[in-house]
Amino acid sequence: MTLWFATRALGLVTLTLFSTVMVLGLLTAGRRAPWRQPAFVITGLHRSLALLSVVFLGLHIATSVLDDFVTIRWVDAVVPFGAAYRPFWLGLGATALDLILALVITSLLRTRLGLRTWRAVHWLAYACWPIAVVHGAGIGTDTRLTLAFDAICCVAVAAAAAVRLSAVARAGTYRQPITGGTR
């Protein structure tokens, strides 16, 4: 039974970490916010916590596979919806993992890939995090604790998203591209 509890606990920790990473990621956008000094702390923390989250995610997956209370194979962690145990909810987790792998690998290779490619993949984070939240909410047996965590994380991410959207709205189009001429 221990591994079962460990999996659940690690899942909640991972979710909390990823939510923090989301909040930090949202706060790195937009430049004219003097309260965000020093900027390198937020961006550096975002990276470090993201990597830490992956470690905890790895442990969460390991305990879920090693636990014989239910049958979950290693392959079910990356290939969604083929598991014996709760295939749909587990599959969401596998989808989230696939997206996270894409995010982390492209971020590690960011300087080599160039900004446009990296950013295109990084937008997947906005899909990845909700999928992870729903995975956690749907797969747990004791839902009250999970939902409490989910609620706190959602509030935090929503607040950060609101900050980002308002910064974007205020900045507006202060750098206008030039157009003109006939062809």
Next chain:
Amino acid sequence: MNKELRVDFIACDGAGVCAELLPELLSRDEWGYPVVTEAAVPGRLRGHARKAVALCPKLALHLDL
């Protein structure tokens, strides 16, 4: 031989992460954009310079040979 710092000002958005991480070589102008006070990167600062390049939100900082 020394690597040189270069800012791509078309990509740069003035976030200032570079100047925070490499104050010995970079400062900021009154609008927040980086000023390369010293382009040649001495060996002891090479690691810090690489970190600044990696953390620039717009990948606007470059280390050239």
Next chain:
Amino acid sequence: MITMSTTRDRLLALTAGADAARHAGLAGPLPLRGAVRPGRLGPLAQVVAASGLRGRGGGWFPLIRKMEAVAAGAGSRPPVVVVNGMEGEPLSEKDTYLLNCAPHLVMDGATLAAEALGARRIVLAVTGDTYRPLVGGTRPGLRSLLQALARDRTAYGVDPVEITVLEGPDRYLSGQETALANWINGGPPVPTTARPFRKGVDGRATLVGNVETFAHLALIARRGPEWYRAVGTPDAPGTTLLTVSGAVGHPGVLEVPLGTPVRDVLTAAGVLTEPSAVLLGGYGGAWMSGRTATGLTLDPESIAAAGGALGPGIVHVLPQGAHGLVRTAEIARWMENQGARQCGPCQFGLRAVADDLDSVIRGDAVAGDRLRRRLALLPRRGGCAHPDGVARLVASALEVFA
């Protein structure tokens, strides 16, 4: 359009206009030798190298180096040749004049360059019908004129490669090489980090050259590098076109050997007394006192050594009684509005410089120091040389007029 000659003209002697037969009679046949494979350089390259021909768009960059870079960057894909007739500098008329009066010469040069590079596309970029305050009157549809000419040349088999004529936006930066390539590719006419000799039009290696550069090339190919070098200076051989304007008796386009004393040019343009100040190089150039200017020769090195720039051959005399600082403030404000607004130091810096200059004119002493500090932060902090030019101009104005 008034033109003058101080010596045996070279380009300006071949102003056959649209008349192809007359052009052929004056210039001689077009010495085509057959296109090379992309990535190589045809025999014309040796001629270009020996002649020492330098670009006439303002950069004075040796053409052979550009051609070598394009050949190196081309790989297996045929490069593109762009003839830059955008002439964004308001004080410049020479390119428009050449395109109107010696278009065949320019097209000959483009075709020769294309052949030497294995290029299969030539784009000629010109501006539209705009009123030019220097000499008055509107130009007839330059694009349609040139398009018709290009079509005829293709029809008669003069050019192995078709020449496309495009009309670009009338903005200062639309003649900047990367901005021009960007616009031809369908983007906005603003500079990019991509270098045209590697990745320009259609993502291909692109040779971007000034209208006048190609005109010189067309003659060098016919008459040889020794002929070209017979006038001018060792570092800046040949003749060049100047646009003389301002308080001069005969404003207009003038052809002189490089190295001609400024004094002689002013005399030819009908300037009878030493002017108080002269602007050399255009809106991105530098003011000089009349005394300094008349002691210089018209070549890029001599003027750069005096702290200025020859640019696209601009000689502009400040009218007697005109206020140099006020004129510079107008230019600075105009240059601010012409910026691409891509780079913070330029977008905000040029505005601040224009504001400070206005304050200095109103008598604000503190603004002068602040202005000098800000000017020092403009050079090399943009995506192109626009802020550098403004910094040079305003600094020179402070020295000459303040």
